[in-house]
Amino acid sequence: MPESDHTDDTLARRGLMFILSSPSGAGKTTISRMLLDADEEIRLSVSVTTRPPRPGEVEGTHYYFVSEAEFDRLVEEDDFYEWAHVFGYRYGTPKGRIRSALKGGQDFLFDIDWQGTQQLYQKDQQDVVRVFILPPSIAELRRRLESRATDSAQVIDARMERARSEISHWDAYDYVVINDDMAGCFAKVREILDAERMKRQRQTGLIPFVRQLMN
Ligand SMILES: Nc1nc2c(ncn2[C@@H]2O[C@H](COP(=O)(O)OP(=O)(O)O)[C@@H](O)[C@H]2O)c(=O)[nH]1
Numbered sequence: 001m002p003e004s005d006h007t008d009d010t011l012a013r014r015g016l017m018f019i020l021s022s023p024s025g026a027g028k029t030t031i032s033r034m035l036l037d038a039d040e041e042i043r044l045s046v047s048v049t050t051r052p053p054r055p056g057e058v059e060g061t062h063y064y065f066v067s068e069a070e071f072d073r074l075v076e077e078d079d080f081y082e083w084a085h086v087f088g089y090r091y092g093t094p095k096g097r098i099r100s101a102l103k104g105g106q107d108f109l110f111d112i113d114w115q116g117t118q119q120l121y122q123k124d125q126q127d128v129v130r131v132f133i134l135p136p137s138i139a140e141l142r143r144r145l146e147s148r149a150t151d152s153a154q155v156i157d158a159r160m161e162r163a164r165s166e167i168s169h170w171d172a173y174d175y176v177v178i179n180d181d182m183a184g185c186f187a188k189v190r191e192i193l194d195a196e197r198m199k200r201q202r203q204t205g206l207i208p209f210v211r212q213l214m215n
Pocket residue numbers: 021022023024025029047048051082083084086087091092093111112113114115116117
């Protein structure tokens with residue numbers, strides 16, 4: 001849409017980089033999927049990882065699954081916005097077309113950890129919105145990891161161990177939402193997204209619109 005165009009109450013705007021992070025098992029994948037289903041204007045930034053796929057995970061939909069050597073090659077070619085070590089594997093955000101698509105008003109959802117969040121924020125403060133999801137309690141976090149049934153007891157122990165250090169990064173986020181009731185948490189995340197879209201600085205169509213109102 002050209003910058004000066006608008007329909008009713010919709011003005012042209014920059015897209016935003018909407019980051020959802022949480023300690024493993026708190027529910028960010030669940031909330032991300034609900035958001036992607038409910039909102040046609042946001043697209044998932046699909047990460048590249050060296051971790052093997054879990055049952056049900058689809059190449060190119062949930063992650064791009066690559067070998068260590070392939071990941072090395074992508075790093076050398078400077079193909080990542082950011083990348084980090086998590087749980088013994090590497091994860092990275094491919095550059096792709098993100099920057100040009102943002103200018104055109106496309107929003108992106110990032111399911112990345114606190115390290116990736118810091119890197120993206122340093123690169124692009126004006127487009128980044130950082131949301132951190134917390135579990136209602138440590139006992140419930142363990143229960144969720146066990147009920148997901150994708151990890152061995154040993155891996156669950158390691159994730160629980162790591163959860164405490166992940167939680168310690170809570171104050172590097174713009175918003176913190178507790179995922180007790182799933183529907184309630186989802187509603188709050190949507191409200192954040194809606195409000196951030198309306199921020200004056202993002203509404204590039206406002207200047208011509210206001211000028212026209214004043215003429
Ligand atoms: N920095 C960074 N972290 C990522 C990326 N993709 C996924 N992660 C994070 O890596 C962690 C492990 O993800 P995953 O193996 O899918 O397990 P999960 O903890 O159940 O979501 C999570 O905290 C993700 O948010 C990425 O591209 N960059």
